[in-house]
Amino acid sequence: MPDLAPPFLAFAFLTFCLAGLVKGVTGMGLPTVAMGLLAAVMPPATAAALLLLPSLVTNLWQLAAGPDPLGAVRRFWPMMAGVAVATTAAAGALSGDDARLASAALGGVLALYAALGLSGWRPTLRERAGRRLAAPVGLVTGAVTGATGVFVIPAVPYLQALGLEKEELVQALGLSFTVSTLALGAGLALHGGLPAPAIGGSAAALIPAGLGMAAGTKLRRVIAPETFRTLFFAGLLALGLYLAATAAG
Template sequence: MNELTPDLLLLFSTFLFAGLVKGVTGMGLPTVAMAVLGTFISPATAAALLVVPSLVTNVWQLVAGPNAVGLVRRFWPLMLGITLGTFFGTALLAEVDPTWSGLGLGIALFAYAGYALLSPALTIPARSEPWLSPVIGVVTGGITGATGVFVIPAVPYLQSLRLDKDELVQALGLSFTVSTLALAAGLATHGALRMEQLGLSSLAIVPALAGMWLGQAVRNRISPRGFRLCFLMFLLLLGLELASRPFF
């Protein structure tokens, strides 16, 4: 498979499935896209291909909520940390041997899936936010830049703040939007984001949105808990497979 032009069937089916997951669970499009594409092409190329559909779907998630301005005011230190960490972390994704960046991606997927399966009940007091938000942002950004996965530790952190459901979904949209923009800027700076990849990434919007629509349509007809369990087990297995490649 050519690194710059992955098979269109693979690209479309990956983003259709990723959109389906996002439609059912409210998150997971970049994670699924990185997990699947990262098994066939380098993580840097996979990250470049997810930029446009990730940006479109997460901006949609952000603006659809009730309190975007309030969340930006509250979480700007987190967003600043994500931006800086992601921008500088992309040097690893763009320049490290794909075998070892794949190892990092596998570890990140495994860690996220393991955490989500255990679902520990964490609560962080509001008084810790001023100093903890930028720290979480930088760590999340570093992991995002190095692996293309946006979720660790920002998602558990936002969940631990006990936001209401709509605020949490919108805060996740804000976090993922900022992560996507910073990832794109970092990849472009290191020469790992090319025009032909942006063209393919733009094509992936259609299956991603179709998958989201399908996921929203079937959300009330399936068990979200059962679907989530299958999704996390899928990520766990993919993470193990990617992490084991350098040793076999």
Template sequence: MTDTYTLLTLALIGATFVLAGTAKGLVGLGLPTVVVGLLGQVMAPAEAAALMVVPSLLTNLWQTAAGAALPRLLARLWPFLVAVVAGTAGVGALLPEAAGSWAARALGAALLAYAAFGLWGPRLRLGAKADAAVGPLAGLAAGAVTAATGVAVMPTVPYLQALGLEKDDLVQALGLAFTVSTLTLGGVLLGGALDGPTAAVSAGAVVPAVAGMMLGQRLRRRVDGVRFRLAFFAALAILGARLLLVA
């Protein structure tokens, strides 16, 4: 793990968090995806994931608390959330043995899958009976992807979208799922990728991340949402393809 960060590296990290925060402010998600996707081009994915822990945790806690549906969501989603913790911790225990190129390729595959779902994914719907069986499996898969890549969106986002939640409940459910993922990932990385210098930089990255979110919220009123989503997912697909081909 890096003991010191140069001014150039810190500037790159700050700019990345502004961009990632802007994406989250515009579409409600994407901060870890953008951070790990971009910084993963110039550093190990585990280090990039460690840098996003504090900003992601704080913004997702705020998103989780902003609504009255939390008790209902916890009652419905706890099997999925418990499985996320188990999958993240289980696969995370294998990370020290994983080669950097393998982790980079896994991140590239996750970004491509997320981009493909965002661009062409079908609208899935799960009934109560199907959800009882699919929830734990989706949680284990989400935890494994999170531990391997630092990105918690697949298959978390399509699974939660398939539950047919109301718009505000879906936003709160995403915040809850990402909070659990980030907390567990932070525990896995603590003392390794998430060492003292990296934790300090991660804490400092809260400022550009929040500034980006505020900018994104303002731009949301002016930028066409459909065009932005197309550009966002196309950029993720390019990043993912580059990681798969170059790593």
């Protein structure tokens, strides 16, 4: 665990407030923002351990609040199975000794995700193609999650391409992120990357994450979501490039 000096605690508190704010406005982004910022001051495995409980609690709520949680599980179980297996297996890369490699991979994934978001690219998939790709997408998403702690590539573009209704998409994202969080926690524990102090820190992070989500929910009513997403992706692109360049240097 990093030094628990007041400056670090303040930084972590503000990080989870910001991550929760993004989650409240857009319905996603808490692990992405938290991993990106925390990985700049600590090993990626430690950052991933700290975000486990805030991510799990907020995404379980998102899943349960949707129109048909059990229906979502039945529909997307092949993808979720791939996510669970690959994330658990690949988490050794995140908790390994080469933290610089994990930081570089994290930076690359953040930059790619941000570039896709800024481009306005909206892929589409026919139903049959979506079914065929479900398990492969889950496996690739799990591999990326295990190596970087970020759940979004390629799961988010894939789910967006299926043409789901708004509430169905939000629920499917909640399911995907919930499974990813549980599998990441299991993988880190299996590979020795989940120290007991990190669990306590993760529980404490629920407070600023919850405050941020509450503020984000209110902010969503007064700011255009597209404007917020543009600012979010621009900041994420800069952060990803910074992490990748720092790790490479």
